[in-house]
Amino acid sequence: MMENLSIHDPPPQPGGSALGRAAAAASTAATTAAAAATPQPQQLPPQMFTTAAQLLDLTDKKLLVCLRDGRKLNGVLRSWDQFANLVLQSTVERIYAITSDPSDPQPKGLYAEQAHGIFLVRGENVLLLGEIDLDKDDDPPPGFERAEFAAVEKLAKERRAVEKTKEKKKLQKLATLGFEGENLGEIIL
Known part of the structure; x- marks a missing residue:
């Protein structure tokens, strides 16, 4: 007797009856159908990796x-x-x-x-x-x-110093209103 088996069928059991093999095949087919119904996880495209x-x-x-x-x-x-x-x-x-x-x-x-x-x-x-x-x-x-590099560097440093003092004043004002920030320790010291 010739059987039509697929790669998803379990291996035949030695000494098993034809009825037992048919029940096992039906069980495997149900498992395969359930696996096909559940969505497989999607693979991320290679550009998503940040290594x-x-x-x-x-x-x-x-x-x-x-x-x-x-x-x-x-x-x-x-x-x-x-x-x-x-x-x-x-x-x-x-x-x-x-x-x-x-x-x-x-x-x-x-x-x-x-x-x-x-x-x-x-x-x-x-x-x-x-x-x-x-x-x-x-x-x-x-x-x-x-x-010139030296002139631009001097202007940039002056601009950063002005921005830093504005930021400190803003944090001090927020601290008086009860807000705490990560830079609050710098203000108190």
Whole structure:
């Protein structure tokens, strides 16, 4: 007697009767139908993974890397490791000093660049990175004029100091109203 078996059927039991095999096949068919009715978990697309392996596509391309301390670096990604530590070649640091009113929709100001050459960036310090459009790379930022690095750095530091005092005053005012913040300890001391 010949049987039609599929890969989903259980292996035949030695010495089992034809009736026992038929019952086992029906049970397996019911289990298979129930498994087909339950939705299988969807697989995530590869672009959803945020591991250092995603840097493979960016190797040998010019990147903008924004660091946690506010610095902005342009350079060619030459190497990286499993911790997303980056080696940038032909690295240039660009700083900005906004001279217009902050509420102005189109900021105006100065920018400057300083060459660093080979630059090693620790992965935990990377806030944001992205590929630079080489067609627009040589264009100055809209609304900004190029100036000397020392002058722009001085203006940027002054601007940050003013913003920091405004933030401290705001936190002090909030503290008097009963709000606590993570920087409240700095105000009391």
